[in-house]
Amino acid sequence: MLGLFRSLWDYRGFVWSSIRNEFVARFARSRLGGLWMIINPLAQVAIYALVLSNVLAAKLPGIDNKYAYALYLMAGILAWSLFSEIMGRCLTLFIDQGNLMKKMRFPRITLPVIVVGSCLLNYALLFGALLFVFALLGQLPSIQMLWVVPLTFIVAALAVGMGLILGVLNVFVRDVGQVVPIVLQAWFWFTPIIYPVNIIPDDFKGVMAFNPMYPIVSAYHNALVYAQMPDLQSLIGALVVAAVLMLLGIFMFRRAAPEMVDVL
Structure with a gap:
């Protein structure tokens, strides 16, 4: 494990430059640039909020804000x-970077680190935009947001x-890459993201305990929407x-x- 951290430190310049180049290249010919990373999820929120709040009359108990459901989403x-x-x-990742893995000698662990760094950059921009929208909708920042x-x-x-587990398996069994997006789509609906927790039938609440994203998303709701401390006990699992x-x-x-390089 120490060897991994040492390799990452030695190649930190490669990691940072790769994250920067990927961000620049993604929006090189786009007039709005990085704004698309913010526009897409916010447009998704607007669609869900319009349909479920107005058409289905979805309500969010426990918060006095007419835009509460949009905040929850x-x-x-x-x-x-x-x-x-x-x-x-x-x-x-490993299939897309197969040629790079075969032609260059570098710590392979830098590849997932670059992915995480790039995703966290996108996430930080989205979070900043979210806080701005929250303020516009009357939800001011609180200490719990930390x-x-x-x-x-x-x-x-x-x-x-x-x-990483699925990415490695996908190199050897390409069916994994076809099944996972379907599972993720089902997982999204199995997580209380677009519907409040209180509408879940009691018979299914026990099943929710097997969903690790359930306590995490609930913690996001508590911290950002209800300005409450997350349930630490549920987050331990x-x-x-x-x-x-x-x-x-x-x-x-x-x-x-080593085997992935041969297969690729």
Whole structure:
């Protein structure tokens, strides 16, 4: 493990330059540039808020704000956007970078670190825009919003762990890359992002305990929407799962790296 950190430190210039170049290249010919990273999720929130708040008359108890449902949506999508982006990019990372892995000698661990760094940059821009929109909608910043910082690390660890495991498997069994997007779509609806927790039937609340994103998204809602301290007890399980999966993902990646180069 110390060798991994030493390699990352030695190649820190390569990591930073790769993150910067990827960000610049993504929006090189776009007039709005990085604003598209903010426009897309906010447009998704607007669509859900319009349909579910007005058409289905969805209500959000416990908060006195006529835009409460939109705030609830934005908080949940903030957490999910980071999780799904890291997962999706790690899933195809080694296949996409196969030529680079075969032609250059460098620490392979830098590849997922670059992905995480790029995703966190996108996430930071989205979070800044979200705070601005929150203020416009009457939800002023509170000290509880600082909980987003440790929550971000939990989300990133969970996504990296699962992403590395599935990314390694996808090199050897390409069906994994076809199944995971379907599972992620179902997982999104299995997580209380666009619907409040209080409408979940009691029979299904026990099943929710097996969803590690459930306590994380709930913590985002508590910190950003309700200005409350997250339920730390429920987050312990998600943190343990994230840590175990990340360690397992790193272990699988280190063991399979030489074979992946041959397969690719």
